[in-house]
Amino acid sequence: MPDDGLQARTVAVTPDKRSGSTLTDWVDRNLTVVFNVPTVVFLVALVAFPVGIVIFTSFGDWQLITNQTAKSVGFDNYINVWKDERWNWSIFHTFYYAGATVFGQLILGLATALLFNRSFAGKAFYRSIWMMPMIAMSTAISLVWILFFDNAFGMLNYVLDAVNVAPIEWTSSPEWAMPSLILVGVWHHTPFMTLILLAGLQSLPTDPFEAARIDGASRWQILWHITLPLMQGHIIVALILRSIFAVKEFDTILAITEGGPRYATETMNMNIYFNAFEYGYMGEAAAKGVIFFGFILLIQMILVKLRKREWSH
């Protein structure tokens, strides 16, 4: 052995093989296997296996009401879904909703993260209040928003009336239904954005900031030329992570608009839900479910690519 010191240390920090029974020895030798058996068994049974079934189902003509024994139809489901105009619109709605909520979250989240990165009186108090929306039950807060959006007796139109603005038909008009839901989405999930961006801000190196301060840079200059460029990677990661979340949004949309009026707020998630569990078109819903999962994996792949590029810098 060329390096006796290293050898001695390796021996010293490995548990003594001779002590204990054979069972303990066996557990020690296969620790990574033994410790991961429960997780892997559960995740294979509860995620991998269902994914297999959903793919299998997507190639059959499963219909709960008329057709109990399904036969294979090849790629028919995957071809036919694109003829479904309601589904095509739901894809548009999904990305409209996700894009707009995540954009709103980014602006507000960045502003609040910058604020929470300073020290001021009562910071812990403000922060705990700020975190409340993200741990609130989505169906519960939807009820409050339903009352707020009410055309005649809602809080929002009451405030608009107080400042002499004409009332808006929030969730009952096709034009305003989606912006209303986006407002709820921004309210509900901006705190998450704040937390991710705040963690990013706190991990930035301090040297560039000190150098800029010594050079007499103003706060706006520091923000624009140092903080934001340094935060670029964190912002992209936060944007994509929140997008994946927003694309899957279901609870608030079902509770507040049920996808209406006239399907104007129906997202992919809801379209699949209605297809499978209201109309019973299991085969078609399975195909749509696979496509939906594909969209999410695509967003995830962009994230992995961007992260890799960042690491190589």
Next chain:
Amino acid sequence: MVALKRLLPKRGRKILEELITQAVMIAIVGPFFFIFFYMFWSSFKPDYLFFEPGIWSFEPIWDNYTEVIENSDMVRNIGNSLIISGFATLIGLACGLLTAYSVARYNLQKLAMAILLTRMIPYITALVPFWMVYKQVGLLNTYTGLILAHLVITIPFGVWIMMGFIEDIPKELEEAAWIDGCSKAQGFFKVILPLSTPGMVATAILCFIFSWNNFQLALVLGGFDVSTAPVTVFKYADPEAGGSGQMMAAATLVTVPVFFIVLAIQKQLASGLTMGGISK
């Protein structure tokens, strides 16, 4: 404003800055908090007063709560939620702890990525096969079925949050235990387990909240016998269900207890949520 700040002496400028920060903080946090304030306050409001949103002073009544508790399945479903989320959290935490430890200490990157991938799957995609299999084996509308489904939430989440907490425990402590004659498994149970208790508490609470809040799984897989609190709350979204006062009372019942837990341990939760958020 800038000119005014220049004119002031340094201490005055500090005070002014603090005041501006406070004002901005209140302007941003205030409207966000108002939703909860409104929810709580109007849960004591008689229904006929909801026609005027600007009324803030009224004789508070308990009727909305008694109606919700007596005339809906709220109490039973809160019990169901406690059972389902409780078991899902316990199993998720146990699996999460063991996997997080082995991923953090033995650098099992592939396993970590696979678990991250399971977090990507939309519940609706999983619900189609879940429903079909459950119907075949009779797990629809049962505790076992819903607990198993909720493991899809708690296990990956538990692994990813626990990992951060375990990485914070110095490796030297375990190595010292090995030198003293502990096996690797003993080292884990005698050193890591006690030291990660605060992290486990935070992880358990977060897993519980996410499972408690989940609506879609119970909506599809639960039925009349086994349903959860979010589903009961959702039923009040129907205007025919019970009226505005009861809507707010139902919402308050399921939201306020969670806030007290969060206020009690908000510091650990912030770090846990950040880790969970990044892996989300």
